[in-house]
Amino acid sequence: MTPRIRTLVGLALCWGAAAQAQVADSELLRCASLSDPAARLACFDELAAGAKVRQTPQGRSAAIVAAFGAPTAADQTQSIDSEIEGLVEGWGPNTQFRLKNGQVWRVSDNSSATLYLKSPKVTVRRGALGSFLLEFEGSKETARVRRVQ
Template sequence: MRTLALLLLCASGAACAVDDALVLRCRALPDTASRLACYEALPVAPPAEQRFGGKRLEQKVDDEPAAIRSTVRGNVDGWRYGTQLTLANGQVWRVVDDVDAVLPELTDPAVRIERGALGAYYLQLEANNSAARVVRVK
């Protein structure tokens, strides 16, 4: 069943994280049961929110959201070029704006990261609308 879902997902135009070599290896197996087990062991693409902001500019992902919401772990009192912010969902984003922001200290502030033009991403603090251009590190 998982194999069918994976094949339908790939056929629908969604990004497939499966390496072609792995699929060819499974297809070459002569025994039906072992071929099915091989297909079911193939990795499945992570959810769209986890792929958000990943370095895949050459492949436009149709199901990637236009923005995500999360919280920054810990205290935030501002940022400058190079500051890294770790979100509650495990993603790490680095500020690439050359404008410093000095803010009142916030603990676990809510943020929104949205896609901009030409592959840019912008992180916005929901508490005071401060925003910075960011790139995803992890």
């Protein structure tokens, strides 16, 4: 298909959409111009009856659809504080940390660091794009982690 034909087809499609919009606009203007309130309402009702209504997908409740994309209660927590019992000498890729609260977090990137911290207090906080960061008290080092358990 030549570029000229593609352009003509695109213009024809745009004109068709514009023509449909103009018909709808002209019908709305016709209804709006009626002076009798009952006749005007009947005209708008007739237009609305012909409009397509988007239905909720079957099998999904209205509550699920309404809550889609909204943050859940668990998502509102921005960070947790805990402690790692014992000596922490650092980490490398896939190193796992067991927190005092029972959670297990694994380093999720290729970062590494050398530390010497005895039973450090730690904070796991939310990072960008759904990631999590493990921060150690007494150190500037931060590990990008994901929860394993």
